[in-house]
Amino acid sequence: MFDKIKEILAKVKEDENLTDSLQPNSDLINEVGLDSLQMIGFILEVEETFLVEIDYENFDLKHLNSIETFMSFLNRLEPQHG
Numbered sequence: 001m002f003d004k005i006k007e008i009l010a011k012v013k014e015d016e017n018l019t020d021s022l023q024p025n026s027d028l029i030n031e032v033g034l035d036s037l038q039m040i041g042f043i044l045e046v047e048e049t050f051l052v053e054i055d056y057e058n059f060d061l062k063h064l065n066s067i068e069t070f071m072s073f074l075n076r077l078e079p080q081h082g
Contacts, residue, residue, distance in 0.1 A: 001050075001071050008045045012038045024071075028064040039064075052077040 002024060009032055010018040018032070028034055034042060043054055052074060063073040 001074070002067065004049060005046070005067055005071065008042060008049060009034075012042045012045065022067065024068040025066045027066055028070060029061070034064075046074070050074060051080050053080050 003019075006019040006022045009022065009028070010016050012034070013032065022032070026032060028042075029039075046052070047054055054077070059073075063070050
């Protein structure tokens with residue numbers, strides 16, 4: 001999952017070298033530097049890749065404190081069937 005999230009971040013940031021510097025504790029907002037538009041693209045890509053639906057009512061920016069924190073959040077979501 002970590003590698004896939006790194007790939008998505010590199011795609012959204014349009015920086016293929018980004019995957020080399022990302023660690024599980026990398027902060028998605030302060031270190032990766034996702035702006036609001038990139039954040040939306042990242043979330044949509046994550047939903048599509050992992051077949052989950054992120055409920056924005058229950059989503060908190062603290063889930064973006066690190067890639068590891070975000071993965072924990074994702075692991076608590078129910079997979080979508082369709």
